[in-house]
Amino acid sequence: MTAKILVVDDDSSHRTMLKAVLSAEGYQVQEADDGDTACRAVEKYLFDLVLMDLRMKRMDGDAAQKKIAVISPGTPVVIMTAYGSVRSAVEALKGGAHDYLTKPIDVDELRILVTKTLHHRMLEEENLNLKERLDARFDFGEIIGRSPSMRELFETLALVAPSEATV
Amino acid sequence: MPMGIHLDPGGSSAGDQGSTRPAHIHSRATVYLGMTMAVYEAARQSDLHHAMIMGGIVLALGGGGIYFFIVLRSYYLLNRTLQETRDYTRQVIASMVHGVLSIDTGGRVVSCNRQALFLLSMPATTIDPIDLKTVFDFQETGIAQTIDQGVPVMNREIRYHRDQDDWLPLLLTVTPIQDEAGNRNGAVVVLRDLSEIKRxxxxxxxxxxxxxxxxxxxxxxxxxxxxxxxxxxxxxxxxxxxxxxxxxxxxxxxxxxxxxxxxxxxxxxxxxxRPMVLEPEATMLSDLVDHVVSLVSADTKTHGIDIHVDCPTGMPPVSLDPNQITQALLNLMLNAINAVETGGAVRIRTSVLHEGEGVEVQVEDNGHGIDPEVQEKIFEPFYTTRERGTGLGLAMVRKIAENHDGGVGVESPPPGKRGGTRFTLFLRNMQTRAIP
Structure with a gap:
């Protein structure tokens, strides 16, 4: 499954460039020209990563990122900043951004960061999924037994169930 | 004393001693003496009169004495009060941070305080009265108008030239002195040192x-x-x-x-x-220099450049912004390293200036030197002789130095040397800013 990335930047050339670079890497890229549009896109679709400019005319990256965190809490947001100052980056990270990049974007750095973030996101999701599945599948509610020894048995069952090993 | 003596006829009298009749002194003879009292009365009157005059004189003398004593006493008290008031006024004027002078109508200084002498850099012990006309231009400053017409000069900024290229910004206020009758007899000149405000x-x-x-x-x-x-x-x-x-x-x-x-x-x-906010803190300059040297040590090792650090460790801490000064020194060091070839030497030296006014850091190299016509421009932004330089390194050094109320200068070749360059960074100690 190809990862879906939302590129948010009010500079259309920059957006085009990012789309070209990320598409060439094999990602599915969607564009948004400001924070407001980005929020609506996040409401509609599930993205694996949002790459967003910090300074935009209608809704800046800081506000949009906070909104996205509410709409889709699991989606990592990477902020791009042109100031190159530590302060703006710290502000972005404090606001809940996953990471940040400084403009002009170093494409190699971008590629590595995207891969890393997606991998992180994938692991997180997988972890969550497994936990859910574990809870759903090994709900031993129908077997009667509350004594400690029975509970120990349920735990052992849950542990060995997913494996192919003979018990 | 004049008096009449009447003798009784039957009796003998002292006046009849020469008579022929045998002296027969009758024992029952009566002598009547009549005296006129007028003379006596007059004498008594005169006595009384005399006594009264004497009494009057004594009384007058006593009163005069008491009066004299009172007058003397009040004179003494008055004098003491006057002296105290005078001393107090003198102390108040002497303690003023502003220079105060009083001049007569001819422009001669009648009195002045220490600060005035200090500001005008005049010796404290002058016998001749100072003629203020030789110090200020009376027409230009408006002092002439104050003396002649009583128009005060209010807060006029003037430049007082101490010598050829050293001048002091002063704020001048001149008000006329008038007695109760309205006669003008001079003016009071107040001088305020504006150099700190100007800075x-x-x-x-x-x-x-x-x-x-x-x-x-x-x-x-x-x-x-x-x-x-x-x-x-x-x-x-x-x-x-x-x-x-x-x-x-x-x-x-x-x-x-x-x-x-x-x-x-x-x-x-x-x-x-970016506006630089100065965050001064007490810094050991020797530590800072060591830090800068350690930052460039990798560069100097690869190029085989010797670094001499001449920095006394016993120097008192200096109040400066350590981040900014690190950057300034780093820029100077990198500049020096770029100027020398392999095997060259860079020397960094620190010294405290007299009275702790500030510190001086010198970075000297034995490299190719800087042409005199270029020396003016090297501190300008974007001036560079290096292919890859942005021309902001030395401009930054100057900015940092000025931020510390100091400056940076260049000597190429340094005095007494045949080649190389010496940069001198002067930094004013932020805490001990001189207040005269």
């Missing part, structure tokens, strides 16, 4: 000017870096489609490098124009 004003102006550049600078950064980012990304993409060692790939790489160079300039310019 702060200059600092504020400089900060404002830099802030004015810095504010749009942030917006400009965005406007420049966005397109740079696009071009850089596309150049990367274009190069990627071609194999390594192809000219297209090489061109694309050059584009990326050049964009990075532009970005470097933008970054430097932004750093340069």
């Amino acid at each position: 702060l004003e200059a600092q504020v102006r400089r900060t404002e000017r830099l802030a004015a550049v810095g504010r749009p600078g942030a917006g400009v950064a965005h406007e420049i870096r966005n397109p740079l980012s696009s071009i850089r990304g596309f150049a990367y993409l274009l190069g990627r489609d071609h194999g390594k060692e192809t000219p297209q790939r090489e061109y694309a790489d050059v584009m990326v490098r050049e964009i990075d160079r532009i970005n470097h300039v933008v970054t430097d310019l932004l750093d340069f124009s």
